[in-house]
Amino acid sequence: MSETVINLLIKGSWETIVMTLVSGFFGFVIGLPVGILLYLTRKDQLLENKIVHQVVAFFVNIFRSIPFIILIVWMIPFTRNLVGTSIGVVAALVPLSVGAAPFIARLVENSLLEVPNGLIEAARSMGAKPMQIIRKVLLPEALPSLINAATITLITLVGYSAMGGAVGAGGLGQVGYQYGYVGYDIVIMNTVLILLIIIVFILQFIGDKLSKKFNHK
Amino acid sequence: MIELKNISKTFRSSKKKTIALNQVSLKINQGKIFGIIGKSGAGKSTLIRCVNLLERPDEGEVWVDNVNLLDLSEAKLTLERRKIGMIFQHFNLLSSRTVEDNIALPLELIGTSKNEIKSRVDELLQLVGIGDKAKDYPANLSGGQKQRVAIARALASNPTLLLCDEATSALDPATTKSILNLLKEINQKLNLTILLITHEMEVINRICDEVGVIDDGILVEHGSVEDVFTNPKEDITKEFITNSLDLSLPTFFEKNISDSKQENASTIYKLSFTNLPHYNSIIEEAKSMYSSEIELINSRIEYAGSVNYGTLFIKVQANEQNNSAIENHFTAQAFNIKKVGYVRNSN
Secondary structure (H helix, E strand, O other), X not given: OOHHHHHHHHHHHHHHHHHHHHHHXXXXXXXXXXXXXXXXXXXXXXXXXXXXXXXXXXXXXXXXHOOHHHHHHHOHHHHHHHHOOOOOHHHHHHHHHHHHHHHHHHHHHHHHHOOOHHHHHHHHHOOOOHHHHXXXXXXXXXXXXXXXXXXXXXXXXXXXXXXHHOOOOOHHHHHHHHHHHHOOOHHHHHHHHHHHHHHHHHHHHHHHHHHHHHOOO | OEEEEEEEEEEEOOOOEEEEEEEEXXXXXXXXXXXXXXXXXXXXXXXXXXXXXXXXXXXXXXXXXXXXXXXXXXXXXXXHHOOEEEEEOOOOOOOOOOHHHHHHHHHXXXXXXXXXXXXXXXHHHHHHOOHHHOOOOHHHOOHHHHHHHHHHHHHOOOOOEEEEEOOOOOOOHHHHHHHHHHHHHHHHHHOOXXXXXXXXXXXXXXXXXXXXXXXXXXXXXXXXXXXXXXXXXXXXXXXXXXXXXXXXXXXXXXXXXXXXXXXXXXXXXXXXXXXXXXXXXXXXXXXXXXXXXXXXXEEEEEEEOOEEEEEEEEEEEOOHHHHHHHHHHHHHOOOEEXXXXXXXXXX
């Protein structure tokens, strides 16, 4: 393998990691509050509100229905408006974050549902305000499960970012697509695959370790 | 002082409505331990949750320290709840926090300073007797230790009232006893009013000053523990008292018992009584009067304060006439007598 190809693969790996982590971060910035809102407004929960819940759930479902490859293309005008370009790593962050957010919201909602109701009841009986219940009870108690949700999200984003590579997002996906598929170089194609697998394994390993560290059940 | 006035609560689902509480009124004086006993589904859990408005009654008034909680806004109610501690059957400790951090939670909510929290938590750990467990996570504690943590947590913000929702129902008998002793100790040391609900008469008998019996959402009977044991008015109360003895026919008799009388058979009776200081002489009297064999199979006598109550199984070998005379004798002496069945005599 020539030095240029190796550099290409290193650059691609780095871009994939950046895209995954940064869009994962922004995905959580949007998805975490939305997930908390979905949870709180559910029936029999702290801020039960059918209308709010259904409206939020409606938009979450819509965005979850759009295949990611179509979302990228569909969002191009918005992406260009926001970051000034529609190709490259920075441009890819926009649809990646937007694509991950509703997915994260549902995972967060599920994690919070696992927190035993008795704990919320105990907090209410202590005179905890809703924000205090979220900060001091719900989120800490759901933390191991939220870390698992983050791991699932990041691994999904590795896949999404590779998909984005086909339409100019950069990263290992683009390397694999351009040199492996279009250029039909089996070595590059397989190396890209192995690199993606390694990234996924590392993410899963770290996620499991962290989740275990914070789980005192 | 706590006063509930005409509390009613109905749960409605699409299919049916369930009346959980029906016009319940009760009053608890400062420093007393009031126990509410009822079967599962009787409404006792709803009742205790109505006191701090975890459950909002449909009608009635809930007075805690001269404030009607139902008049308060949600924000004011939140503040008022800090004066009411609560412990639960399943402890409800945060698994993500150590013992000391669990106890600190109510103090964090009111913005207590770190130093103050530290000294208050140490004090509470000593009070409930788990000083050595401060850094442990709840997962590593036994049930009794978890309930001690929960009690310390409930006491952290110096409440005037402690609610105990089946606090000992998940614990074994020895642990139950130690937790009940702790509650009594706290009640006396801090002059803390306690309202507890339970399905076990033993809990009432052991620590309560007053008892209320709830059945089908209605508070059917209430008064001092001794009064209720001395003179239980409702059948359900009598049932709780005798059932608390947990006495059953020995397996040997259970296996050989039949409903119909055969040749050469004895009758088995179950007797129960409350407040009969001379129960023993009544039995002796029956033995001598009817010159038949009255054999005691199994018995248990307990005391609630100075009042005794008990259940016994006897085997009577007599003719038809004497059998009914014996039944009458016991009934006349305020025993509750029930024919359980017949067993064949062994020879």
